[in-house]
Amino acid sequence: MAVVARMLVRRTLILIPLLLGVILFVFIIMRFSNNKPEYAYFQGANPTAEQIHQFQVENGLLDPLPVRYVRFVGDLLHGDMGTSVLTKAPVLDSVVTALPLTLQLTFLGLLVAVALALIFGVTAAIFRDRWPDQLIRLVSLIGVAAPAFWLALLMIQWLAVDRGWFPTSGYINPGDSFSGWLRSMTLPALSLSLPVAAQLTRIIRTSMVEELDKDYVRTAIGSGLPPIVVIGRNVLRNALINPLTVLGLRIGYLLGGAVVIETIYSLPGMGQLMINGVRDGDPAVVQGVVLTIATGFVVVNLVVDVLYLLINPRIRSAA
Structure with missing residues (x-):
């Protein structure tokens, strides 16, 4: 059992950088996709450039990518996957359902x-x-x-x-x-x-x-x-x-x-x-x-x- 415990600890430690890499990959892909939060938020409306800019500032979308990644990982560690811009409901609640x-x-x-x-x-x-x-x-x-x-x-x-x-x-x-x-x-x-x-x-x-x-x-x-x-x-x-x-x-x-x-x-x-x-x-x-x-x-x-x-x-x- 000691061998199993050591292996479990070793594999768990390996999972940490692996999961961080997965999170980074998904984070970057989503940031370069055409699905932008500001477009979804103003879907069906005709927002002005000032309204889009204000939304981006309020949600930190203009911050450098490394800053946004660190903030995203920190939110995940606290159980926060973000909020749907359409339903305004936490994503975690939708995932749990x-x-x-x-x-x-x-x-x-x-x-x-x-x-x-x-x-x-x-x-x-x-x-x-x-x-x-x-x-x-x-x-x-x-x-x-x-x-x-x-x-x-x-x-x-x-x-x-x-x-x-x-x-x-x-x-x-x-x-x-x-x-x-x-x-x-x-x-x-x-x-x-x-x-x-x-x-x-x-x-x-x-x-x-x-x-x-x-x-x-x-x-x-x-x-x-x-x-x-x-x-x-x-x-x-x-x-x-x-x-x-x-x-x-x-x-x-x-x-x-x-x-x-x-x-x-x-x-x-x-x-x-x-x-x-x-x-x-x-x-x-x-x-x-x-x-x-x-x-x-x-x-x-x-x-x-x-x-x-x-x-x-x-x-x-x-x-």
Whole structure:
């Protein structure tokens, strides 16, 4: 546990300059974009040059860029992501309202992706080079090549419009109706998870095949242990070490991909919030959403690194 604690402290310290770099990148991009706060604030009006100048002075928009960056970081440390120039509401409040739905969608997508990848990856490895393996490899290859937004449109047409099994869009709170919530989240979760499941299936299949070829597996089975016990207790655990590393990056993909899927299915999550911010020319909202997603991606990868250390004794010994 001491090794894990040291690694956690080390990785956390590395996160500080990484997050500062992410904040700097987003800050600079937003400052050079066409979405200017003064234009959004006077949207629909014809402000004079004096009014625009007064707004810029009051909000510190004419200060040097380094000064504005330091002030922005200081505000973030105090939990202030800025204020929407349109709604006059704190961006943090909007993010807190929208983030739970994005996390729900990401979590459901992760569950579906991992479940499908385990089932098909292990099956393909057990029936290596036979027709189940070849079929699974073909389908997974198609799944890797299929973009999530294209799958979303197909599912809406086939399962929602043609058959009416699921709603085409909208969100139902689980507190109001759990079954309604599940129906409203099924298609978005499937659309988001299938490409990730296809990638993980191929990785798990490869790891399982390599592990099944090792001497200890043949020895265990030759000594009389049932193959299902050897595979479930030893082979699967050792084979999941490499896919776990890839899973960390895929969780980041799920979190970012949820933004696109939410827009397609009209879910009031972070995706809709960011699209509205871009459409309305509200840079503070866009900046808050991007920073939240980027921070979530970094934190998820830190957690995966720690889990990788916990389940891999060789890495732990080397550390």
